[in-house]
Amino acid sequence: MIVTHGLTKRYGHTVAVHNVDLEVREGDRYGFLGPNGSGKTTLIRCLLGLVYATSGTIEVLGSPVPKKVRSVLPHVGALVEGPAAYPHLSGRTNLRLLDAAGPGAGPRWGRRRDRRHRVEEALERVGLGGIDARPVKAYSLGMRQRLGLAAALLRSPRLLILDEPTNGLDPRGIHEIRELLTELNQAGTTIFLSSHLLAEVELLCTRVGVVDRGRLVLQDDLENLRAPTGRVLVDTPSPAAAVALLDGRVESRAGGQLTIRHADPAELNAQLVAAGVPVRAIGVERRSLEQVVLELTSASSDRVDRPAAPPSPDWGPPAGPPVAPPVAAGPGLGEVRGDPAAPPVTVEDGAGAQSGEILEGGAG
Amino acid sequence: MIAVELTKLVRRPRTWLSILLICALPAIVAVLLNATSVSPPPGQGAAFLSAVLRNGSLYPAAALALVLPVFLPVAVAVVGGDSVAGEASTGTLRYLLVRPVGRTRLLVAKLVAMIAYVLGAVVAVAVSSYFVGVSLFGSGTAQAVGQPGGITSLSGIALTPAQLLLRLVGAIAYIAISMLGVGAIALFLSTVTDSALGAALGALAALVASEVLVTLDAAATIKPYLPTTYWLAWVDFFRNPIFWRDIERGIGIQAVYVVLLLGAAWANFATRDITS
Numbered sequence: 001m002i003v004t005h006g007l008t009k010r011y012g013h014t015v016a017v018h019n020v021d022l023e024v025r026e027g028d029r030y031g032f033l034g035p036n037g038s039g040k041t042t043l044i045r046c047l048l049g050l051v052y053a054t055s056g057t058i059e060v061l062g063s064p065v066p067k068k069v070r071s072v073l074p075h076v077g078a079l080v081e082g083p084a085a086y087p088h089l090s091g092r093t094n095l096r097l098l099d100a101a102g103p104g105a106g107p108r109w110g111r112r113r114d115r116r117h118r119v120e121e122a123l124e125r126v127g128l129g130g131i132d133a134r135p136v137k138a139y140s141l142g143m144r145q146r147l148g149l150a151a152a153l154l155r156s157p158r159l160l161i162l163d164e165p166t167n168g169l170d171p172r173g174i175h176e177i178r179e180l181l182t183e184l185n186q187a188g189t190t191i192f193l194s195s196h197l198l199a200e201v202e203l204l205c206t207r208v209g210v211v212d213r214g215r216l217v218l219q220d221d222l223e224n225l226r227a228p229t230g231r232v233l234v235d236t237p238s239p240a241a242a243v244a245l246l247d248g249r250v251e252s253r254a255g256g257q258l259t260i261r262h263a264d265p266a267e268l269n270a271q272l273v274a275a276g277v278p279v280r281a282i283g284v285e286r287r288s289l290e291q292v293v294l295e296l297t298s299a300s301s302d303r304v305d306r307p308a309a310p311p312s313p314d315w316g317p318p319a320g321p322p323v324a325p326p327v328a329a330g331p332g333l334g335e336v337r338g339d340p341a342a343p344p345v346t347v348e349d350g351a352g353a354q355s356g357e358i359l360e361g362g363a364g
Numbered sequence: 365m366i367a368v369e370l371t372k373l374v375r376r377p378r379t380w381l382s383i384l385l386i387c388a389l390p391a392i393v394a395v396l397l398n399a400t401s402v403s404p405p406p407g408q409g410a411a412f413l414s415a416v417l418r419n420g421s422l423y424p425a426a427a428l429a430l431v432l433p434v435f436l437p438v439a440v441a442v443v444g445g446d447s448v449a450g451e452a453s454t455g456t457l458r459y460l461l462v463r464p465v466g467r468t469r470l471l472v473a474k475l476v477a478m479i480a481y482v483l484g485a486v487v488a489v490a491v492s493s494y495f496v497g498v499s500l501f502g503s504g505t506a507q508a509v510g511q512p513g514g515i516t517s518l519s520g521i522a523l524t525p526a527q528l529l530l531r532l533v534g535a536i537a538y539i540a541i542s543m544l545g546v547g548a549i550a551l552f553l554s555t556v557t558d559s560a561l562g563a564a565l566g567a568l569a570a571l572v573a574s575e576v577l578v579t580l581d582a583a584a585t586i587k588p589y590l591p592t593t594y595w596l597a598w599v600d601f602f603r604n605p606i607f608w609r610d611i612e613r614g615i616g617i618q619a620v621y622v623v624l625l626l627g628a629a630w631a632n633f634a635t636r637d638i639t640s
Contacts, residue, residue, distance in 0.1 A: 048462050050638040073464035080462065084455025089375060101368045102463040151459060 001026050001159050001190045002047060007056035009042055016042040018214040019056070024192050024207070029185050031201030031222075032194040033293055034211035040194040041081050043211070044163050048078055061159060074103060077157035079165055083148025087137035091128060091147045094136060095119045099154055122150040127176060141168035149177065153184075160184065162193040166200060178204050202289040212297040225292050228284045232265045234258045234272070235281040242277045259285065365469050369477040373443075382439045383485050387492040389435060390427030394493070398500040412602075416501060421525070423497020424490040424532055425602060428539055431489055432595065437571055438564075440543045443481050444550025445564030447474040448633065452558040452640035467634045471555075475626065478551065482543045486536050523604065531601040538598040538611060545591050545618040546571060548625035555633040558640045588613065591621055 002024040009017040017039045024030045034040050045051040047060055049069035058065040063072045085094040099115050123129050126146040136144065145168045152160060160181075166174045181204060185191050195201050201208060208225060210218040218225075236242050236256050243250050243258070252259045262268045265282050272279050373379055397417060412426035448471070451457035460470060523531070550567035557563055574592040577583040587593055594614030600607035 045458075045638070048458075049464075050458055050461060052635070052637060070464050070466060073462055076462070078459075078462045080458050082455065084459055086372070086454065086456060088377065093375075097368050097371065098459060098463060100371075101365050101460055101465050 003059040020216045031205030039214040075158045077152035078161045085136040126150045231285040365473040369473040390493040420497035420501030427493030441550045441564045441567040444547040446560040448554040450560040534601045535598040548622045552625040552629040
């Protein structure tokens with residue numbers, strides 16, 4: 001649905017988007033992540049033909065942009081950098097004007113009747129069906145956001161490009177919008193949404209792209225990113241016994257919560273129970289999207305002048321970088337861009353100190 | 365899209381308020397003149413004012429002369445300056461373009477809406493001041509030199525009401541064209557900046573600069589090319605016979621400005637990054 005090759009946008013000397021190869025497939029719910037100011041909005045503007053790329057190619061719905069943008073955009077609904085409406089008019093009037101402004105909406109009667117229907121349906125979908133004639137300037141931020149979404153949905157687009165769609169909504173509103181987007185996606189709409197809210201993307205998206213300082217540092221399916229880390233989380237009332245039993249495989253311990261290096265929770269469970277260690281809960285540890293993104297977006301700035309963290313001596317053989325594959329170099333990182341020679345930053349840095357204490361406790 | 369722009373213009377309170385204010389100034393002047401009967405001596409003050417006391421149906425011309433130097437240009441500059449930059453600052457520009465509305469189409473629609481506003485404002489002034497003039501000063505029977513029902517032209521020859529109407533229409537059209545020149549400056553600046561206020565003030569600054577240069581003898585060589593030089597040529601419609609030379613030149617120079625500025629506005633807007 002969206003393919004870019006080497007997309008670059010410069011404003012004077014600042015490079016807002018640098019050599020981005022984006023690929024959004026049909027039916028995806030694509031989460032476009034990155035800190036504020038990382039070039040998300042500029043890239044979205046390029047996709048919509050608002051901003052002209054300095055170099056590189058863009059293809060949306062199979063047609064080149066901005067060359068064929070006029071045949072592409074009628075099938076695209078967009079929310080760019082917050083909603084906007086004429087403040088002195090009502091939400092309904094705003095949508096009608098917007099609908100009338102576009103192509104294929106002449107002043108013929110049939111069309112006009114369609115328009116009323118379209119506008120009401122879009123308002124209904126975003127939960128503004130009962131809106132009165134108040135002008136938009138009296139709307140709350142959340143209502144404006146919903147109105148912006150309604151505008152994007154007006155023409156039942158095949159592709160939705162949404163920039164921070166849940167901005168300004170309360171938790172219930174966020175939930176509603178998520179449901180709405182999932183529903184639309186199941187009906188065949190491809191969704192491309194940018195956000196800096198990781199949790200939101202994690203809950204909604206099937207595919208993730210991470211941008212940092214204008215570069216796409218990661219693009220992969222969420223499934224792959226959230227692959228098991230090769231560790232198992234165990235909650236037990238007698239952690240000391242468990243540590244004694246699994247000496248050397250326990251990586252960290254916080255109260256009754258143990259992180260154990262083990263591939264199969266079922267087998268581990270059987271082992272623990274057989275040894276008389278009660279188990280309250282057990283499960284595979286998965287990398288959270290937050291971990292993935294934080295590593296990637298901080299790596300480019302940190303790894304220049306900071307040497308790689310020394311391996312913790314307490315860990316014995318498994319602590320060195322070559323033996324830590326389940327954490328860092330597993331399937332999780334997908335197509336990592338940037339310098340492949342640099343060591344990946346892993347979560348071990350923080351866990352090192354902790355595990356030292358645990359092992360002491362286990363030995364004592 | 366043109367219909368949408370006209371709807372927006374009509375539904376905007378500012379449109380009506382500004383037209384009301386433009387019409388209010390001549391009405392206030394008429395009331396004061398009527399109350400005091402002190403008219404400026406012929407040849408001084410705004411054109412036609414001295415003649416108005418004798419015949420109210422000439423008041424539209426006087427009213428236009430009153431609003432032309434400042435009120436009309438300000439209103440037109442505000443509307444023109446707001447056209448693209450206003451959409452940019454409310455953020456609706458990007459949604460219109462993504463809708464999609466072609467950039468050229470949007471610009472044409474804005475231009476049409478602006479022309480509608482200019483014509484509306486000028487006609488509103490003429491019509492309202494006609495009624496104010498006639499009701500306060502009477503339609504001036506037997507005031508013209510020996511000809512009952514006639515109205516004196518500036519050249520002293522009487523005009524019939526039909527002639528007067530025709531000439532008034534000519535004057536309105538000429539003023540509208542002059543204002544279109546102002547609008548074109550504002551529209552061009554409106555595509556350059558995202559600030560509606562900046563575009564409007566920029567257009568006014570250009571006009572003030574032109575007015576200053578017009579009065580300057582040292583600028584005599586460029587005077588024929590300044591936008592405001594022939595602004596007052598519409599008065600020539602009320603001479604008998606009509607003095608066409610300045611009117612033609614005025615229309616010509618405005619046409620050049622309008623074409624050049626709209627071309628520049630189009631070239632700029634069609635290739636610009638929309639970052640608002």
